[in-house]
Amino acid sequence: MSELETAAHPEQLCRVAIDPLSRVEGHGKVTLLADRNHHIRQARLHIVEFRGFEKFIQGRPYWEVPVAVQRLCGICPVSHNLAAAKAVDQLIGVEQLPPAAEKIRRLMHYGQTLQSHAVHFFHLASPDFLFDFDNPVAQRNIGGVMADYPDIARQGVRLRKYGQEVIRITAGKRVHGTGTVPGGVNKALTLRERNYLLTDLELMTQWGRNILKLMKKAYEASPGYFTRFAAIQSNYLSLVRADGALDLYHGGLRVKNDQGDLLFDHLDYRRYSQVIREQVKSWSYMKFPFINSLGPEKGWYRVGPLARINNCDFIPTPVAEEERREFMALNNGQPIHATLAYHWARMIELLYATEAIRELLLDPDIFGDELVTRGEMTREGIGVIEAPRGTLFHHYRIDEDGLIEKANLIVSTTNNNQAMNESIRQVAENYLDGKELTEPLLNQIEVAVRAYDPCLSCATHALGQMPLIVELVEEESGAMMDCLVRDADGKVRESFVEF
């Protein structure tokens, strides 16, 4: 763990705040404490939003929960819906869904993964690869990408649209559908719907391959920077299928350490609370999960695309597996710790999602008419899924009447909390330390956070250039020394405002 978490004498340091972080989902801020010589002494990522869903749903009927909790998020509601639905399946005593139901849920989930990964890469992160940090801030957004790289921007929009169409057809709506029901789904696909989705699929796979070429080009242009920027050694946690394959819908928990050694494998996720604990820190609303046996200092881990590609033994579709092998060769098959490699891994998953969708669309089970099953009611259900941003845990307990008594959610971004903090400390130490802070330098902090594709609130999402205020404060008197303001239109100006 970095020593930059807590400064020894914060009262004598300048405070710089990046508030809010831009081009991420939700609302968070980074604070830096620097001494007179611009040496960074403390760096923290704070999550300043409150998520009250565990409380909101208390006393509500259990079968309402998957539809209610998906409102946590507008980007990956399907993941919340499915994690809750898997928990509800357990509540009604269902271990195995009918084939049609499981495959339609999987289809929904891969559509979700495709659209979410496309949004993140093309709309939010691509400016970090396509433009230099020194380019005007007004250019470093999706508008700038549209102006200078219209083909890439168009592909991003259409990839997302395709994923949304898969969701609409399986869940009823592009955002916040109601396709899942306890023990199954409420509709199968029709032949017409299947054929409609097959129409553009080949093109989506082709674009997925193209974007990986772009990613490799970015890597080859500056392999040292790509490998070292915000890189941290960590453990990795994800679900894997029983045969070790990448599986985003279901599997057992696997944790590897930074050397690639298995800490545990194929663990039934219903036992998650025995192996994962959460630490609370006074300066953030987001908890800090860790592997219980390793403790909070060494037990923190990373989840999401990088963790999944590092953890799985293979990808069960040919083109994505070829890309995985090439990616893993970067470190001779050992875990890749480069934080920017998250983007690369994410695009491998985007490609995998297109292939997985094809397999499912060609499976006759999706036309099946057995869509729901039931078993004996139980009082506790735990659903875990690989959401686009990482492993997502939903845990519910109901009373004897079927009303929610207690809920616990560990959302994907929470799992990456310590890792994101470590990454910004690495950037602060290596790129900002000793330098006068400028907007392009501060953007590097955001680039580090953005690589994780955090969904900071899992509830609110902002579009466009978010305002940012950076204040330099005199260490002893607390007086403002300088203030940079980035307005909503992207213009940066000097300003003095009340601290």
Place this chain on the structure above:
Amino acid sequence: MSGEPSFTLDGQQIPFQEGQTVMQAALEAGVYIPHLCFNPEFTPHGSCRVCLVKVNNRMQAACTTPAAGGQTVQSETEELREIRRGILQMLFVEGNHVCPACEKSGACQLQAVAYYVGMLAPHFKHFYPRRPVDASHPDAVIDFNRCIMCELCVRASRDVDGKNIFAVEGRGIQAHLVVNTPSGQLGATGFSLHDKAAQVCPTGSILTKHRGYDIPIGQRLYDRKPINVVGDVAQLPDSQGGRRHD
């Protein structure tokens, strides 16, 4: 033309039989007047006020006003739509109607009428009352958050089922639906899903337990056509997405 009496509704001649209300005659003639507490199987109640019309230029509830020859009735005017929107908005903010998560969404009469009168936002400050969900019955759930006090379940249980399971307690703004037992729990009553009272709720207050969201979006009762074309949820059979168990 026969000698059948008639009145005009928004300029259209509506024939009626002696003893019919404006609402009954209009519905029989295929002309929709928005309503919530009215159900043709029960004595008109006149409590929700959504069916307000102007009869000879006076505001009246269409469900309780007897039809009379030569009446001039106005219903689809902007003035009346505005009043109806206000009534709907008050109903929405007085309870906790969370349509995005409600399993009746798309097949809810309250929601469908709100759409019909052009209500797009609640406008008023929400009351956010704290009301419980009664899931004590093995087959049914009552979500009091969604009750609009139409008293259709009270009337159905008393007049059709002969069980008198529901009642209204309190007065004025304090009035609320209760289960008519010492414990106040539905599980302590002889309520059955086959009761008429289980089929008449125009909102998502009385629900079947352990199931929801069975009908895909796009196929729900009011997904394709508005309520003036489709009709009331209580009047349509289960097989068509309604609540009636034939």
